Amino acid sequence: MDIKSYFASEKKLNPSQEELVSILQAISNYFHSRKIIRYFCRLPYHGTYIYGKVGSGKTMLMQALNQSLEKIGKSGYFHYQFLMHSLHKVIRQKSYTDSNLVKKLAYEYSSKYPIMLIDEFEITDIAEALLIGSFFKWLFIQKVYIVLTSNIAPENLYNNGLKRELFLPYIDIIKQNMQIFHLQSNHDYRKVKIQSQEQRILVGQMQAIACN
Numbered sequence: 525m526d527i528k529s530y531f532a533s534e535k536k537l538n539p540s541q542e543e544l545v546s547i548l549q550a551i552s553n554y555f556h557s558r559k560i561i562r563y564f565c566r567l568p569y570h571g572t573y574i575y576g577k578v579g580s581g582k583t584m585l586m587q588a589l590n591q592s593l594e595k596i597g598k599s600g601y602f603h604y605q606f607l608m609h610s611l612h613k614v615i616r617q618k619s620y621t622d623s624n625l626v627k628k629l630a631y632e633y634s635s636k637y638p639i640m641l642i643d644e645f646e647i648t649d650i651a652e653a654l655l656i657g658s659f660f661k662w663l664f665i666q667k668v669y670i671v672l673t674s675n676i677a678p679e680n681l682y683n684n685g686l687k688r689e690l691f692l693p694y695i696d697i698i699k700q701n702m703q704i705f706h707l708q709s710n711h712d713y714r715k716v717k718i719q720s721q722e723q724r725i726l727v728g729q730m731q732a733i734a735c736n
Contacts, residue, residue, distance in 0.1 A: 527552060530588035540708040541581055547572060547705065548585060551671070552592040555599075555639055569703040571670035575677050576707035582673040583643055585707075589671065590641050600637035604645045608652060611659065626655065630662030638668060645674040647682035650690060657694025664701045678704060 528537065528545050537545065554567055574582050586601075593599040602610075611629060618625060633640065640663065647653045663670060674681075678698050682688050 527585070527588045527592055530584065530591065537581075538709055540706075541585070544574065544585060544705055544707055547703070548589045548671075551639070551669070552589055555593055555669075556596060567669065569701065570664050570667070571672070571698075571702035573672045573674070573678055573698060573702040573704045574707055575674045575705075576709065578675055580707050580709035582707055586641055586643050586671065586673050593639065598637070599639045599641055600633070601641045601643070603643050607642060608656065611655065615655075626658045627662045630659055630666060630668075634663060634666035634668045639671070640668055641671045643673050645672045646676060647685065647691065650682075650685060650687045653682050653685070653688075653691040653694070657691055657697070660694065661697055664697065670702065672702070677706070678702075 527549050528542075551567065551572065554562060554565075557565075574586070576582055590599055590601040614629060615625060622628075647656070660670065676683075678695055681695055682691050685691070
């Protein structure tokens with residue numbers, strides 16, 4: 525699937541966006557490959573963290589990656605706040621005293637999604653920080669590939685927040701497991717009118733970059 529074709533044809537991508545498209549294309553190609561190839565040819569990271577200013581095209585590129593994976597049913601696409609709402613809902617329904625609850629939740633998600641795409645990631649309070657940090661830790665252990673978009677660089681997450689020191693180990697986990705990509709753009713892609721649902725992403729030549 526040619527991810528670049530998702531963008532409106534009259535809009536040209538800048539060098540930073542072109543580089544990110546290549547990264548996302550490689551991810552898509554990897555998950556389109558046969559299981560035996562994925563077993564022997566691993567991606568170099570367990571995830572990709574994309575950050576940049578509002579309107580730089582992060583969400584559009586994430587949606588393009590998701591669309592490229594939809595036909596093979598490999599990905600789970602989540603808005604971050606929706607994901608947090610879902611996690612909190614399950615936690616309220618189950619026992620707060622279960623020390624393994626977050627681990628169990630991560631296992632449930634990993635059984636459904638080998639790759640999770642989480643858009644508009646941010647941290648607003650310490651309880652949320654510790655929950656999502658632990659959730660990510662267990663997802664990485666289960667070999668789930670995570671793609672995040674955020675307006676904030678990982679080292680600046682929850683900056684100046686209450687008891688932020690408790691979240692710092694999880695920032696380290698993110699930086700150790702994920703490729704960090706700073707998306708730069710002078711164009712606000714929120715103003716680009718997305719074409720109709722009938723517009724299909726073209727099939728591109730698969731790249732076995734994980735074996736290179």
